[in-house]
Amino acid sequence: xxxxxxxxxxxxxxxxxxxxxxxxxxxxxxxxxxxxxxxxxxxxxxxxxxxxxxxxxxxxxxxxxxxxxxxxxxxxxxxxxxxxxxxxxxxxxxxxxxxxxxxxxxxxxxxxxxxxxxxxxxxxxxxxxxxxxxxxxxxxxxxxxxxxxxxxxxxxxxxxxxxxxxxxxxxxxxxxxxxxxxxxxxxxxxxxxxxxxxxxxxxxxxxxxxxxxxxxxxxxxxxxxxxxxxxxxxxxxxxxxxxxxxxxxxxxxxxxxxxxxxxxxxxxxxxxxxxxxxxxxxxxxxxxxxxxxxxxxxxxxxxxxxx
Amino acid sequence: xxxxxxxxxxxxxxxxxxxxxxxxxxxxxxxxxxxxxxxxxxxxxxxxxxxxxxxxxxxxxxxxxxxxxxxxxxxxxxxxxxxxxxxxxxxxxxxxxxxxxxxxxxxxxxxxxxxxxxxxxxxxxxxxxxxxxxxxxxxxxxxxxxxxxxxxxxxxxxxxxxxxxxxxxxxxxxxxxxxxxxxxxxxxxxxxxxxxxxxxxxxxxxxxxxxxxxxxxxxxxxxxxxxxxxxxxxxxxxxxxxxxxxxxxxxxxxxxxxx
Amino acid sequence: xxxxxxxxxxxxxxxxxxxxxxxxxxxxxxxxxxxxxxxxxxxxxxxxxxxxxxxxxxxxxxxxxxxxxxxxxxxxxxxxxxxxxxxxxxxxxxxxxxxxxxxxxxxxxxxxxxxxxxxxxxxxxxxxxxxxxxxxxxxxxxxxxxxxxxxxxxxxxxxxxxxxxxxxxxxxxxxxxxxxxxxxxxxxxxxxxxxxxxxxxxxxxxxxxxxxxxxxxxxxxxxxxxxxxxxxxxxxxxxxxxxxxxxxxxxxxxxxxxxxxxxxxxxxxxxxxxxxxxxxxxxxxxxxxxxxxxxxxxxxxxxxxxxxxxxxxxxxxxxxxxxxxxxxxxxxxxxxxxxxxxxxxxxxxxxxxxxxxxxxxxxxxxxxxxxxxxx
Numbered sequence: 001x002x003x004x005x006x007x008x009x010x011x012x013x014x015x016x017x018x019x020x021x022x023x024x025x026x027x028x029x030x031x032x033x034x035x036x037x038x039x040x041x042x043x044x045x046x047x048x049x050x051x052x053x054x055x056x057x058x059x060x061x062x063x064x065x066x067x068x069x070x071x072x073x074x075x076x077x078x079x080x081x082x083x084x085x086x087x088x089x090x091x092x093x094x095x096x097x098x099x100x101x102x103x104x105x106x107x108x109x110x111x112x113x114x115x116x117x118x119x120x121x122x123x124x125x126x127x128x129x130x131x132x133x134x135x136x137x138x139x140x141x142x143x144x145x146x147x148x149x150x151x152x153x154x155x156x157x158x159x160x161x162x163x164x165x166x167x168x169x170x171x172x173x174x175x176x177x178x179x180x181x182x183x184x185x186x187x188x189x190x191x192x193x194x195x196x197x198x199x200x201x202x203x204x205x206x207x208x209x210x211x212x213x214x215x216x217x218x219x220x221x222x223x224x225x226x227x228x229x230x231x232x233x234x235x236x237x238x239x240x241x242x243x244x245x246x247x248x249x250x251x252x253x254x255x256x257x258x259x260x261x262x263x264x265x266x267x268x269x270x271x272x273x274x275x276x277x278x279x280x281x282x283x284x285x286x287x288x289x290x291x292x293x294x295x296x297x298x299x300x301x302x303x304x305x306x307x
Numbered sequence: 308x309x310x311x312x313x314x315x316x317x318x319x320x321x322x323x324x325x326x327x328x329x330x331x332x333x334x335x336x337x338x339x340x341x342x343x344x345x346x347x348x349x350x351x352x353x354x355x356x357x358x359x360x361x362x363x364x365x366x367x368x369x370x371x372x373x374x375x376x377x378x379x380x381x382x383x384x385x386x387x388x389x390x391x392x393x394x395x396x397x398x399x400x401x402x403x404x405x406x407x408x409x410x411x412x413x414x415x416x417x418x419x420x421x422x423x424x425x426x427x428x429x430x431x432x433x434x435x436x437x438x439x440x441x442x443x444x445x446x447x448x449x450x451x452x453x454x455x456x457x458x459x460x461x462x463x464x465x466x467x468x469x470x471x472x473x474x475x476x477x478x479x480x481x482x483x484x485x486x487x488x489x490x491x492x493x494x495x496x497x498x499x500x501x502x503x504x505x506x507x508x509x510x511x512x513x514x515x516x517x518x519x520x521x522x523x524x525x526x527x528x529x530x531x532x533x534x535x536x537x538x539x540x541x542x543x544x545x546x547x548x549x550x551x552x553x554x555x556x557x558x559x560x561x562x563x564x565x566x
Numbered sequence: 567x568x569x570x571x572x573x574x575x576x577x578x579x580x581x582x583x584x585x586x587x588x589x590x591x592x593x594x595x596x597x598x599x600x601x602x603x604x605x606x607x608x609x610x611x612x613x614x615x616x617x618x619x620x621x622x623x624x625x626x627x628x629x630x631x632x633x634x635x636x637x638x639x640x641x642x643x644x645x646x647x648x649x650x651x652x653x654x655x656x657x658x659x660x661x662x663x664x665x666x667x668x669x670x671x672x673x674x675x676x677x678x679x680x681x682x683x684x685x686x687x688x689x690x691x692x693x694x695x696x697x698x699x700x701x702x703x704x705x706x707x708x709x710x711x712x713x714x715x716x717x718x719x720x721x722x723x724x725x726x727x728x729x730x731x732x733x734x735x736x737x738x739x740x741x742x743x744x745x746x747x748x749x750x751x752x753x754x755x756x757x758x759x760x761x762x763x764x765x766x767x768x769x770x771x772x773x774x775x776x777x778x779x780x781x782x783x784x785x786x787x788x789x790x791x792x793x794x795x796x797x798x799x800x801x802x803x804x805x806x807x808x809x810x811x812x813x814x815x816x817x818x819x820x821x822x823x824x825x826x827x828x829x830x831x832x833x834x835x836x837x838x839x840x841x842x843x844x845x846x847x848x849x850x851x852x853x854x855x856x857x858x859x860x861x862x863x864x865x866x867x868x869x870x871x872x873x874x875x876x877x878x879x880x881x882x883x884x885x886x887x888x889x890x891x892x893x894x895x896x897x898x899x900x901x902x903x904x905x906x907x908x909x910x911x912x913x914x915x916x917x918x919x920x921x922x923x924x925x926x927x928x929x930x931x932x933x934x935x936x937x938x939x940x941x
Contacts, residue, residue, distance in 0.1 A: 090906075093906055094906070097909060102905075103695060104635075104846055105901060105905045107842070107901060108899065108905070109898065110898075111897055112895060112898035115894045115895040118891050119891060119895075227835070231700065238696075277710075277711050281704050283700075284700030285704070288700060288701070291685075292685040295693070364790070364794070384793045385796045385798045385799070388793075388794060388796030393796075401787075401788070402783065402784050402788055404787055405784070413780050413784045414796075416777060416795060416797050417795070417796030421776065421778070423778060425776070425777075426776030426777065426778055426779065427769060427772050429772065433776075436777075437776075437777070477795075479795075
């Protein structure tokens, strides 16, 4: 069954990207209890900035890998600044406001980012240059190319680093403290605002990495790419248990697999009535089903409502 | 049978765990009709947990819960409110952007019936019901002694009045048991004194009162019987004077927080 | 800063009547005045404004009263519109009468609302927002793809030649002579939409000041306390959801009959967000605010479309920003700014205004999370 294997490989690659974006949602949610609705747009900005950098450097004669690194650095920097700015402008003033308020500003931010991107980069699809080797390999009957291998490896590496950061460093401890109880953390001398800003910047840097990975994989960049990607990554975070880093990774990979297998087999299962054009529906069904049956996600803990 | 009829709330062997932590274990107590029953204990003793079990916010893991002769198991708060248990919250939870009057009117929700049809047509029945709701709400605001205009938004009331408004809102549900979570918290001596008078009036009107309080003086001066919780267990129960001399209670308080 | 002079609040009954009469005459004359001054195209825009106001008022019940953020509201509009279109167009050769198809669409939307709401309404607010968003997308994807292998929705091409609204033998799709005046189709739809909008306003006002309305607001303010007061929060929220969906479905049917053509493109996330904007910007929970929000958000983009292009040409000699993205950009900014500066919206409810007295002994509750979990 090499089709099955192929779908699994595709699912894992796609899932790695979801997982990286999901980490951004989950980190912010873990600390603030807030869905950073604009996170998907940060991914898009990351991809767009990287695109511009590669175009600028295309004539420089630098080796492709160096160009890619420079593009990565730049877009991570831009995204971090963006993440910091979003938190300062749209979320921080609303910390004690009703829940709906930051959610609405977040929607506002994502609309603004989308339309700014459309003004800068236009409505059209851009080709993302192939800076990474694209040779393909056969893996037990499935085809996988270098870019896809790199995506999975980079995702794993980034996740490992993040886990180390959160569980083994001073900063990570401060983050966990703020997530647990912000006022107590503040009393213990943790700079809450600082920790929150850093969390947003970290999440945004991950978004930049994810943005470049998506673009490299598909070879296409578009101003609207962040919306659906963000939604799916959020689904992944919820699936794994929002607020839980390992959960986000697991959720991302699972969602990638579900989508890819679902799209591959829905035609057979429904007797040809539904086709792979329903692929995007899976994520939403998964989201609804998870929220109904296990709202705390696969790895989440049940949290009792405070009285 | 007469003894059983005299008991309004009967808890036996109630346990509640959060993860591996036992917040309550094997707590049994019964509250008699018409009494003011106090629940005290050091911080973290499980008072609020027990309170949340009684009002349905938490579901107990073990034990039995009988209220007014009917067993309740895993019931949602609104079912218990329907049964006749009304509560206030330790950190006031009013409907902040609704007026004082509307807050109390919401309390009448479960004793009234008008639905969408009544709201749209405003037929005679719906109008009469609405008038009755308003009248009852105004009466209750006077009853608990809120002097501010009834149109004042709840969030603009003074602290003491917010506490009273919570009591009025709870009374609007026609409770058999009024459960108060630290009603005197943050009050000065005068306010506490008038709260005490209010609670005595409420009891005199036939409503049973369950009271969690830190203010031991208030508890001793007001309650007919008191239970003491420590580490999720009931360590003493009885009339206040007796409980005060109980060595286990003294130890719990001296070992914990001096109250 | 927001103190309103007493004179404004003191309502003189006679003045109120005069204002009411003036408003009525203005509303009745509006299509003719618009037609004469700005042209027929603008009457159409006014009709659309009314449709959007209906939608915003429907969503206001869900978001403004009950505090449930629904980001997929346009799906109910789509359900109503497709129900009307499928039963009243050459697509299946069915031409059911308007007075059956429209209520059916509203009912179907209501059923969808309950189906979506029943399992999800126990979720916390922000989850609900995402789920509804996903639901809206699911509906759109289905509409887009249900053309093969069995053609139901005609896919991205949409359905055309939908029957106009016909009441008895009176079709709103053609010009009529009445009382010595000529009423073109857009004018007739205007009056129909005006009537329906006024009906929706009436219903909203009645609900707002009722036992059910108070229960919705109690849930919006503090769900735990509402439940402790004996409100069956799930059912009451479901009721809000179903009511909102019903209005959305009805508006959808009217839209299909008015336009004569519908396609999945009209029911995207952008449209959902735009309706949320109307409710939020105008003033959540306040009907006048919501109407204002609807009017502004339909008319301003049109004005931009007509004004921004030429203005940019005059200033820079070319079009720097296309009006469509300028419009969306302004929406986004407006959402942010309004939430930060005027969280109650441009036109907060009268009660709030009355309450914005200098009485400042507000008790601040202690916070134990960064974001207040109780709200």
